[in-house]
Amino acid sequence: MSSNPLLKMLEHLPKNVRVLDLRMNMEEQIEFFSLLAEQKQRSIPEEFKQRLNDLHNPEYPLDQRKKWIAQAVTTDSVEVMRALEKYALDCPEDIRAFAQIAASQSKIFMEASLLNEDQVIIASGLGGSLNKIRYFIVFSSADKSALNELQQSIVRKETSYLFKAQDAEAEEVVFSGYYCKMLVLIPITCNVEQLLRQSIDACNELGNFLSPSPLVSTAKYYSDEELDELERNGVTPDDFMGEEFEYSWDEEFDDEEQGDEDEDEDEDDDMPQ
Numbered sequence: 034m035s036s037n038p039l040l041k042m043l044e045h046l047p048k049n050v051r052v053l054d055l056r057m058n059m060e061e062q063i064e065f066f067s068l069l070a071e072q073k074q075r076s077i078p079e080e081f082k083q084r085l086n087d088l089h090n091p092e093y094p095l096d097q098r099k100k101w102i103a104q105a106v107t108t109d110s111v112e113v114m115r116a117l118e119k120y121a122l123d124c125p126e127d128i129r130a131f132a133q134i135a136a137s138q139s140k141i142f143m144e145a146s147l148l149n150e151d152q153v154i155i156a157s158g159l160g161g162s163l164n165k166i167r168y169f170i171v172f173s174s175a176d177k178s179a180l181n182e183l184q185q186s187i188v189r190k191e192t193s194y195l196f197k198a199q200d201a202e203a204e205e206v207v208f209s210g211y212y213c214k215m216l217v218l219i220p221i222t223c224n225v226e227q228l229l230r231q232s233i234d235a236c237n238e239l240g241n242f243l244s245p246s247p248l249v250s251t252a253k254y255y256s257d258e259e260l261d262e263l264e265r266n267g268v269t270p271d272d273f274m275g276e277e278f279e280y281s282w283d284e285e286f287d288d289e290e291q292g293d294e295d296e297d298e299d300e301d302d303d304m305p306q
Contacts, residue, residue, distance in 0.1 A: 085120070114143045
């Protein structure tokens with residue numbers, strides 16, 4: 034197995050895993066999960082209801098509005114979850130992506146609470162579906178010449194057969210010059226590196242025309258120009274692999290009483306003047 038940290042992480046995932054289906058900027062996701070991890074206790078539903086109007090008020094600092102949203106995610110309330118979902122659809126542009134992540138996370142937390150089971154959440158730039166992660170995969174010709182119609186047909190047929198055997202779904206296949214770019218939903222339990230090696234080997238049995246080193250990302254969809262730039266900069270397949278983040282409900286929020294009010298922050302300091 035590769036030494037890539039993402040692939041190592043996926044080898045040891047527990048059973049109760051959910052993949053966020055949102056395609057989001059990685060920086061926004063990192064910021065959201067960092068703020069969420071700072072919340073030491075669940076918020077009271079009434080506190081968030083009082084803040085709903087404030088969240089639409091641009092006079093409040095963006096950082097403060099994001100903090101209120103992160104606090105709301107910890108609220109064990111269906112009503113607050115619905116309010117977050119509604120807010121994410123009709124909120125200021127500067128906080129929309131953050132609110133969408135929060136609404137999705139709140140729904141997963143609520144499901145875990147109702148089912149009384151802990152879940153590990155995986156988020157990535159390209160998102161996923163249920164127990165599958167969305168990968169951006171790039172195969173390229175070995176001699177940097179454009180893939181002809183026969184080679185394109187071989188790639189389509191061989192990858193389709195091998196992906197289907199692993200319950201992977203190719204959502205998009207685009208041939209552009211010597212690149213074959215794919216968006217593929219792959220189960221988290223699948224050995225992605227092995228699947229791609231098998232795919233390349235199967236294609237190369239019929240002409241040895243593919244490079245042995247595919248590029249893989251879970252972070253974003255790259256244009257041809259961006260791929261060319263990465264290649265010029267000497268980016269390797271392992272460098273190119275996007276990052277994943279796992280977040281467990283019960284690691285950050287337990288049911289123990291937490292009455293240390295000295296840790297509470299005075300929100301009135303952030304009121305607009």
